[in-house]
Amino acid sequence: MIKITTKNKSNIIKIMIFFFAFAGFCALLIYALSKNMVYFYTPTQIINKEAPVGSFIRIGGMVKKNSVIRSKDSLKVSFKIHDLEQVINVSYDGILPDLFGEGQGVVMTGKLLDTKNFIADEVLAKHDENYMPPEVADMMKEKNKEMYKK
Amino acid sequence: MITEIGNFLLSIATALSFCMFFVIFTEKIINVGSRLLFCKLFIHLITFLIFISFCLLISAFLTDNFSLRYVANNSNISLDTIYKFSAVWGAHEGSILLWVLILSLWGSGVALLSKNLPKTIVSDMLAVMGFLLLFFLLFILLSSNPFDRIFPVPLNGRDLNPLLQDPGLIIHPPMLYIGYVGTSIPFIFAIAILLNGKINITWLSWLRKWVICSWVFLTMGISLGSWWAYHELGWGGWWFWDPVENASFMPWLSITALMHSLIVSEKRGIFISWSILLAILTFSLSLLGTFLVRSGILVSVHAFANDPERGLYILLFLTLIIGSSLLLYFLRSRYLVIKDNYSISSKELMLLINNLFLTITTFAILLGTLYPLISSSLDLGKISVGAPYFNFIFASMMLPIVFLMSPAIYSGWQNTNYKYLTKKLSIILFYSIIISYIFLNVFYQTDIFIVFIALSLAIFTIFSSVMKILQITKNGASKNIIKNIFLLPGSILSNLLSHIGIGVLIIGITISNYYSIQKEVVMKKNTEITIKDTTIRFVNVKRKIENNYSSQVGIFDAFSENNYLVSFFPEKRTYNIQKNVMTEAAIDSSFFRDIYIALGENLSEDSWVVRIYYKPYIQFLWYGAALMILGGLFGIFGRNKLSQNAQNDS
Numbered sequence: 001m002i003k004i005t006t007k008n009k010s011n012i013i014k015i016m017i018f019f020f021a022f023a024g025f026c027a028l029l030i031y032a033l034s035k036n037m038v039y040f041y042t043p044t045q046i047i048n049k050e051a052p053v054g055s056f057i058r059i060g061g062m063v064k065k066n067s068v069i070r071s072k073d074s075l076k077v078s079f080k081i082h083d084l085e086q087v088i089n090v091s092y093d094g095i096l097p098d099l100f101g102e103g104q105g106v107v108m109t110g111k112l113l114d115t116k117n118f119i120a121d122e123v124l125a126k127h128d129e130n131y132m133p134p135e136v137a138d139m140m141k142e143k144n145k146e147m148y149k150k
Numbered sequence: 151m152i153t154e155i156g157n158f159l160l161s162i163a164t165a166l167s168f169c170m171f172f173v174i175f176t177e178k179i180i181n182v183g184s185r186l187l188f189c190k191l192f193i194h195l196i197t198f199l200i201f202i203s204f205c206l207l208i209s210a211f212l213t214d215n216f217s218l219r220y221v222a223n224n225s226n227i228s229l230d231t232i233y234k235f236s237a238v239w240g241a242h243e244g245s246i247l248l249w250v251l252i253l254s255l256w257g258s259g260v261a262l263l264s265k266n267l268p269k270t271i272v273s274d275m276l277a278v279m280g281f282l283l284l285f286f287l288l289f290i291l292l293s294s295n296p297f298d299r300i301f302p303v304p305l306n307g308r309d310l311n312p313l314l315q316d317p318g319l320i321i322h323p324p325m326l327y328i329g330y331v332g333t334s335i336p337f338i339f340a341i342a343i344l345l346n347g348k349i350n351i352t353w354l355s356w357l358r359k360w361v362i363c364s365w366v367f368l369t370m371g372i373s374l375g376s377w378w379a380y381h382e383l384g385w386g387g388w389w390f391w392d393p394v395e396n397a398s399f400m401p402w403l404s405i406t407a408l409m410h411s412l413i414v415s416e417k418r419g420i421f422i423s424w425s426i427l428l429a430i431l432t433f434s435l436s437l438l439g440t441f442l443v444r445s446g447i448l449v450s451v452h453a454f455a456n457d458p459e460r461g462l463y464i465l466l467f468l469t470l471i472i473g474s475s476l477l478l479y480f481l482r483s484r485y486l487v488i489k490d491n492y493s494i495s496s497k498e499l500m501l502l503i504n505n506l507f508l509t510i511t512t513f514a515i516l517l518g519t520l521y522p523l524i525s526s527s528l529d530l531g532k533i534s535v536g537a538p539y540f541n542f543i544f545a546s547m548m549l550p551i552v553f554l555m556s557p558a559i560y561s562g563w564q565n566t567n568y569k570y571l572t573k574k575l576s577i578i579l580f581y582s583i584i585i586s587y588i589f590l591n592v593f594y595q596t597d598i599f600i601v602f603i604a605l606s607l608a609i610f611t612i613f614s615s616v617m618k619i620l621q622i623t624k625n626g627a628s629k630n631i632i633k634n635i636f637l638l639p640g641s642i643l644s645n646l647l648s649h650i651g652i653g654v655l656i657i658g659i660t661i662s663n664y665y666s667i668q669k670e671v672v673m674k675k676n677t678e679i680t681i682k683d684t685t686i687r688f689v690n691v692k693r694k695i696e697n698n699y700s701s702q703v704g705i706f707d708a709f710s711e712n713n714y715l716v717s718f719f720p721e722k723r724t725y726n727i728q729k730n731v732m733t734e735a736a737i738d739s740s741f742f743r744d745i746y747i748a749l750g751e752n753l754s755e756d757s758w759v760v761r762i763y764y765k766p767y768i769q770f771l772w773y774g775a776a777l778m779i780l781g782g783l784f785g786i787f788g789r790n791k792l793s794q795n796a797q798n799d800s
Contacts, residue, residue, distance in 0.1 A: 098384075
């Protein structure tokens, strides 16, 4: 049997403190992570109601040709994005990135209003003529494959 | 011709680094003196060869030699000479060559400046360095050779990525790399120590200077990177928790922890195996950083290469290095004990907590950076972890450390007069709280709780460090206080200066973060807008044609109470070759604030979208970083304690 001497006792207390600190830290970390994870959805997934309405998500796609409508005197802008199958309406109030353009790939973070409309907080398009956001590139690859099968 | 010479030099360097690595197996055959001699000879030769091949690449860029694929892809006849030069490390191949050059230079540095270490340790260190060099040289030759040809030879190059055509980018990558690669020194030291199974305090103080040295470069590299992002990306931000930024920040946190734990190891002979473990982890984090940046698996402004093969190669090496060194650590670390019996209290305890928190923060950032990658590779859904996660974790971990800085400065080793400490510090803390409360209420009429806490702690740290300096210098050798400051031992000065730097940095971060004013508006020519106490008038937009880009330059005049202050010339550039549009912000900096103007879209003939920021105290970021770097320099080059004591005795 292990004798609990004073030295052992203080060691046990130290280990306990360490253990609880560690557990507390892990809980904090998981909490923070779960609060700040943003999931990515494609327009097709949104139309299929896979994305929770009203939540904060990332979506990506290509900007539809001739769909960009700008307001005359404010920064409000609306456009449509598609993934070759489905189309989502996006509205945004802010400065669009330099490389935003019709036919270009974009990734946006924002709130999903319903299964058709999205309000963007942040619009990303990269500084490169050939660049396509990896999420969009993957998505397009899959879509092309499916179409090819059909 | 240049291809053959370059490949030839690099191949010889590879062969030599294999020989250098092989020295580690000749322990029984060759005596230690000649082993060391071989290693030193090899490392200097390797450095020389890589340096020559690097010069070859530079000359290829300067002479527009587009027969090299790398030059053709990243340069252009009309590029400014200075950017032709910096284009050498503007993309993957060249930056890996720079990486290896720096690695070999650090190796040569160790070979030259290691007289205080025993010969076996130095030769083992260099042999391990040989292994690292071997890997990276093979990597260059097999998958990222900057000397590859292109056929047919293009008449003109594809130009350097316009984002990289900025003064900040000329020195940012080399600085960052020097710091990154510098973490290899504690690593090879750790491996050599573990192989030999013995340790000595004086070796640790040798190591500490090298660690501080690479910390200084890493700090410089990271702050230059932020400075570049702030000026060049046109969003007014300076830190985005972008995975690549995290990749450089994790080694920084971990080397900071190492720097502190080495102090304890050196002074008290404890925490040694922890320091050794940290040394291994720091280098692993830098390798991980290289993997993340170079594999192209990340979405980032920094990720240029998109070659999975390269990523796989680095990943394999990473696994090999981490696996084998950790195995070695668990087999051997128990030999690295100088003191068996000790209690942890006072300064040791504070530094232990510092290390604990820094390690935890590193781990949390690692988790946030890797989680999206893991989740997407396991098909758990495509996730991104937002900046709020990192901000929350970072703030909640850093504020306790900052709080502990002041007691750590005032406490002694083993025993501390807590009564005196509490009395002294509570007065300083009280004043800091009052000052930050008054400051926030007078200037910003708000008191956001977190800002109040952060500001109080920052002022607390600055005050207590300054008080400490005054306290020591009052009792110094000379009557002149200023002279006494310069007579202080480097270790004390570096400690206090860097901590003041942290305080200044926190002030900059908090206030610029919470009290910036941001306006994104549509402006017509000859209209005005007021931000804070400054009126900004949009005068005109002019076209400008340069060598490799054309741009539209906005002209804005700023007035304060009808007095003309300054003009702003933000630009919207279109680069001829890659057809990229780039925003060049115009910034007017003064001690307490920056005004930042960037052009957005051109809506019609005379109306533009304009982005205007008023950023208070943002300059404090650069001041804080500068103080930390200065502190680091004192730590390396400052007077050491012995000479100070000798002076006091005489």
